[in-house]
Amino acid sequence: MNQTLSAERVLADVAELIGCDPAEIAPDDNLADHGLDSVRTMVLVERWRAAGAEALEYADLAEQPELAHWTELLTGEAA
Structure with a gap:
């Protein structure tokens, strides 16, 4: 859990990398179906590590690869 990352930030970061409006991503969507690939996922890992989630791993x-899971993992909040 990380205090510097919020559910809104996680959503915004994901939406930015896949090039869509955050409202287009449902919490239980498989992010690969939105075009999120392994390279972009690694970009997110590095971004979120820099924001304080040092223990975060690609795996x-x-x-x-669902927004709700990632949000809970990073913030402890539901998406």
Whole structure:
């Protein structure tokens, strides 16, 4: 859990990288279906590590590529 990352930031970061409006992403969507690939996922890992989620690993996100899972993992909040 990280205090510097919010649910809004996680959503905004994901939407930015896949080039869509945040409102187009439902919490339970598979982000790969929106075009999020492994390279972009690694960009997010590095971005979120720099924001304080030092223990975050690529596998943490790749195992379950859903916004709700990522938000809970990074913030402790529901998406």
